[in-house]
Amino acid sequence: EVQLVESGGGLVQPGRSLRLSCAASGFTFDDYAMHWVRQAPGKGLEWVSGISWNSGSTGYADSVKGRFTISRDNAKNSLYLQMNSLRAEDTALYYCAKDQTYNWNPPEGFDIWGQGTMVTVSS
Amino acid sequence: SYELTQPPSVSVSPGQTARITCSADALPKQYAYWYQQKPGQAPVLVIYKDSERPSGIPERFSGSSSGTTVTLTISGVQAEDEADYYCQSADSSGTYAVFGGGTKLTVL
Numbered sequence: 001e002v003q004l005v006e007s008g009g010g011l012v013q014p015g016r017s018l019r020l021s022c023a024a025s026g027f028t029f030d031d032y033a034m035h036w037v038r039q040a041p042g043k044g045l046e047w048v049s050g051i052s053w054n055s056g057s058t059g060y061a062d063s064v065k066g067r068f069t070i071s072r073d074n075a076k077n078s079l080y081l082q083m084n085s086l087r088a089e090d091t092a093l094y095y096c097a098k099d100q101t102y103n104w105n106p107p108e109g110f111d112i113w114g115q116g117t118m119v120t121v122s123s
Numbered sequence: 124s125y126e127l128t129q130p131p132s133v134s135v136s137p138g139q140t141a142r143i144t145c146s147a148d149a150l151p152k153q154y155a156y157w158y159q160q161k162p163g164q165a166p167v168l169v170i171y172k173d174s175e176r177p178s179g180i181p182e183r184f185s186g187s188s189s190g191t192t193v194t195l196t197i198s199g200v201q202a203e204d205e206a207d208y209y210c211q212s213a214d215s216s217g218t219y220a221v222f223g224g225g226t227k228l229t230v231l
Contacts, residue, residue, distance in 0.1 A: 035220070045158070045166065045209050047220040059219055062124060095165060106217030109156040109171035116165065 002026035002112055004096045009117030012086055020117055022079040022096030027112070030054070030074035033099035035110060036081050038092035038119075048094070049081065050104030059105055064090075086121045093118050125149065125214040127223035134229040141197040143226045145210030148191055155193040156211045157186060159204075160225075166209065170195060197228075205230045 008020040020036070036048040049060045049070040058070050069082040079096055094117050097110035127147045135141040145155060155173050158166035168177055170186035173193060183198045193212075197204055210223040 037222075044207075044225040045160075045211075045222040047211075047222060050220065061219060100171065105219075106153055106213035107156075107211075107220045108154070109168050110158070110166070110211075111168045111171075111177060113165040113167075 004114035006114045006117035020081040024077045029077040033104035040092040053102040129223040143195045149215040153213045157195045161206045
């Protein structure tokens with residue numbers, strides 16, 4: 001079964017850090033680019049970051065650039081998002097999503113999504 | 124920043140045709156993608172590369188493109204199609220991905 005399972009979310013104070021993980025199974029992970037997409041409570045989808053199949057290229061939304069770092073470990077079929085200097089506006093459900101191609105830019109459609117992990121930034 | 128513009132809501136009766144539009148300057152240069160999201164669920168890709176339908180998506184879902192506007196069409200709408208729909212594309216240089224604000228489809 002093709003599956004993405006996120007973990008690592010939780011309640012964190014403003015200014016602190018958190019690392020999200022996404023475990024992939026059921027497909028050849030290192031053939032595809034991967035992305036993080038978030039959704040604030042009651043709001044729409046927001047692309048956060050993307051990474052190419054071999055980690056050679058990464059990209060970030062302006063809202064997280066310089067604070068978040070995307071990475072992957074193909075040997076472990078895992079995707080990560082290191083989030084530093086967290087702000088209240090980063091509160092959201094964070095989804096891991098698989099691209100249909102090997103490069104993230106431009107993305108060619110997110111055909112597999114996880115169920116998300118909730119991040120709440122509050123004092 | 125680059126934006127995709129969608130209507131906030133669309134309402135149709137069962138069996139009718141729903142059309143949801145998405146507009147942006149770079150759409151003639153970049154493909155568009157459409158996602159369906161039901162409450163409490165992750166999004167599902169229903170159209171890719173403007174008009175292609177993934178396997179498992181019903182034939183009543185179709186996509187088209189004309190200039191700076193792309194359209195998701197749902198023919199013969201069913202009650203189960205009630206959901207939020209998001210378009211997604213990239214800026215003209217493909218530097219980043221962007222989602223539209225979403226359209227709530229209500230089946231009357």
